[in-house]
Amino acid sequence: MEEKKTAWERLQIIHTKGRPTIRDYIPLIFTDFYEMHGDRLCGDDKAIIGGIARLDNRPVTIIAEVKGRDLNENKACNFAMPHPEGYRKALRLAKQAEKFHRPVICFIDTPGAFCGVAAEERGQGEAIAKNIAEFMTLRTPVISIVLGEGGSGGALALGVCDELAMLENAEYSILSPQGFASILWKDASRAEEASGVMRITAEDMVQLGVAETIIEEPLGGAHNDLDKISENIKEYLSHKIPEKCQIDIDVLLKERYTKFRKIGAFIE
Amino acid sequence: MFEDFFDVVKKRFNGSDDDYKPPMFKCPRCQDTSPLSRYEELHRVCPKCNYHGRLSARERISITVDKESFKEFDKDMKSLNPIDFPDYEIKQEELREATELNDAVVTGTATIKGSPVVIGIMDSRYMMGSMGSVVGEKIARAFEYATENCLPVVMFTASGGARMQEGIVSLMQMAKTSGAVKLHSDAGGLYITVMTDPTTGGVTASFASLGDIIIAEPKVLIGFAGRRVIEGTIRQRLPEDFQLAEFMHDKGFVDMIVERRKMRSVLSHLLKLHGYDKKEA
Numbered sequence: 001m002e003e004k005k006t007a008w009e010r011l012q013i014i015h016t017k018g019r020p021t022i023r024d025y026i027p028l029i030f031t032d033f034y035e036m037h038g039d040r041l042c043g044d045d046k047a048i049i050g051g052i053a054r055l056d057n058r059p060v061t062i063i064a065e066v067k068g069r070d071l072n073e074n075k076a077c078n079f080a081m082p083h084p085e086g087y088r089k090a091l092r093l094a095k096q097a098e099k100f101h102r103p104v105i106c107f108i109d110t111p112g113a114f115c116g117v118a119a120e121e122r123g124q125g126e127a128i129a130k131n132i133a134e135f136m137t138l139r140t141p142v143i144s145i146v147l148g149e150g151g152s153g154g155a156l157a158l159g160v161c162d163e164l165a166m167l168e169n170a171e172y173s174i175l176s177p178q179g180f181a182s183i184l185w186k187d188a189s190r191a192e193e194a195s196g197v198m199r200i201t202a203e204d205m206v207q208l209g210v211a212e213t214i215i216e217e218p219l220g221g222a223h224n225d226l227d228k229i230s231e232n233i234k235e236y237l238s239h240k241i242p243e244k245c246q247i248d249i250d251v252l253l254k255e256r257y258t259k260f261r262k263i264g265a266f267i268e
Numbered sequence: 269m270f271e272d273f274f275d276v277v278k279k280r281f282n283g284s285d286d287d288y289k290p291p292m293f294k295c296p297r298c299q300d301t302s303p304l305s306r307y308e309e310l311h312r313v314c315p316k317c318n319y320h321g322r323l324s325a326r327e328r329i330s331i332t333v334d335k336e337s338f339k340e341f342d343k344d345m346k347s348l349n350p351i352d353f354p355d356y357e358i359k360q361e362e363l364r365e366a367t368e369l370n371d372a373v374v375t376g377t378a379t380i381k382g383s384p385v386v387i388g389i390m391d392s393r394y395m396m397g398s399m400g401s402v403v404g405e406k407i408a409r410a411f412e413y414a415t416e417n418c419l420p421v422v423m424f425t426a427s428g429g430a431r432m433q434e435g436i437v438s439l440m441q442m443a444k445t446s447g448a449v450k451l452h453s454d455a456g457g458l459y460i461t462v463m464t465d466p467t468t469g470g471v472t473a474s475f476a477s478l479g480d481i482i483i484a485e486p487k488v489l490i491g492f493a494g495r496r497v498i499e500g501t502i503r504q505r506l507p508e509d510f511q512l513a514e515f516m517h518d519k520g521f522v523d524m525i526v527e528r529r530k531m532r533s534v535l536s537h538l539l540k541l542h543g544y545d546k547k548e549a
Contacts, residue, residue: 115493115501120511123521125472125492129446133478136447153473160443174430174439184432199351199435210436260443264401265350
């Protein structure tokens with residue numbers, strides 16, 4: 001890995017135009033991808049895609065927050081900010097995976113759940129809460145990977161898993177550094193300073209017990225070598241998925257609960 | 269300020285102030301005034317417009333559970349500073365002194381008209397009821413205790429959401445609490461959420477929204493995103509009733525709206541309807 005970059009430098013990398021999105025990765029990591037649509041309740045959210053594919057010949061379910069590669073794509077996918085129906089589609093596909101004994105792979109890449117009138121009216125909070133609770137006891141292995149932005153509850157809704165991996169420059173946070181600075185210091189312009197105190201980098205996540213693995217990016221960031229970063233992600237999954245599939249599901253669920261149960265810092 | 273105070277003392281001492289009036293409560297909703305003693309008698313409900321003011325956790329316990337039935341869990345648990353956020357310890361020490369709480373939730377066992385429950389009450393005076401390590405841990409333990417002992421859970425929520433000063437560790441408390449709720453639910457336990465003012469952010473997006481039955485006090489704020497954030501996104505003013513309990517009730521996310529004076533009796537009926545009446549806590 002290259003010399004350690006600051007959280008702020010990494011944020012610039014993940015916001016670089018041309019940073020690969022899930023649509024770039026799928027054909028390089030999986031085969032036979034069939035996309036599925038809709039939550040069967042209200043609609044089909046374009047900020048989350050999902051479907052069935054093969055990983056090294058093994059059927060898997062993919063659920064992913066999807067960023068656009070240009071303004072038009074971003075408008076179509078709402079800049080990867082899901083509405084409740086996106087989370088409900090994700091849960092439907094996860095339940096389908098459980099039924100057919102397929103492992104689930106979630107790709108996280110969102111600034112956060114969408115903040116809007118329709119999202120509130122259709123229960124954004126309830127949709128996220130339900131995903132978190134249901135994924136905790138989903139009887140099939142779940143691996144989540146943060147590709148770029150892991151924005152708050154909108155990320156956690158796809159982040160309750162047996163193991164979380166972070167791309168080297170990816171971040172995971174409670175809210176954006178701008179938001180953090182404006183809430184705590186009443187000054188959004190102190191975003192860079194906020195990014196330094198918030199502990200949002202891949203290394204921070206491993207130290208705090210939130211993530212287990214860091215997937216190395218090519219020099220300068222994932223956009224510099226799509227084949228290489230895809231290979232690195234695939235290598236991780238090809239190793240991790242069979243490993244998790246071998247573990248007795250009741251043991252796996254206990255470990256999943258414990259992974260989150262032990263995060264926190266307090267004295268008695 | 270001191271001069272005003274001495275004026276009042278002087279007037280009262282000299283007995284010269286015939287116009288002395290009892291302390292008044294000015295309602296932030298209807299702007300009307302009533303004697304403070306009347307407002308307190310109604311447990312902080314405006315006698316004019318039914319505005320439900322915020323209660324401390326201790327006040328809520330005293331009007332909800334049977335006298336002297338409350339046994340507190342984890343009273344001494346205090347947060348550390350997981351991301352070394354500047355001055356977090358100092359801020360907490362100040363609040364501990366001001367509120368006589370160690371963090372934003374109080375949990376324990378109690379009985380409600382004889383029915384045993386595990387109860388949790390959030391207190392918005394402590395860092396806006398935000399959820400950090402201690403709130404997450406105490407709530408998870410409360411649900412685990414309820415699961416082991418086949419008890420129902422009643423949770424009074426009041427929160428601005430995540431505890432910013434604990435960063436990502438705060439976010440993970442959503443998973444910790446929701447996981448514990450799910451295991452309690454899978455074991456057949458009854459969970460009643462009572463949403464009080466305000467129930468927002470990461471608490472709405474975790475254990476608050478997972479109740480088998482969701483009750484709200486009248487007109488309280490319930491939502492995921494903050495009003496100003498949404499107004500900023502859509503560049504429009506939102507209607508006054510947006511995200512109020514009645515709005516969420518209309519949209520199908522709240523089962524019933526219950527006034528404070530009826531809460532204890534409604535909870536008791538619901539507990540008994542689920543067979544929780546003659547067991548020991």
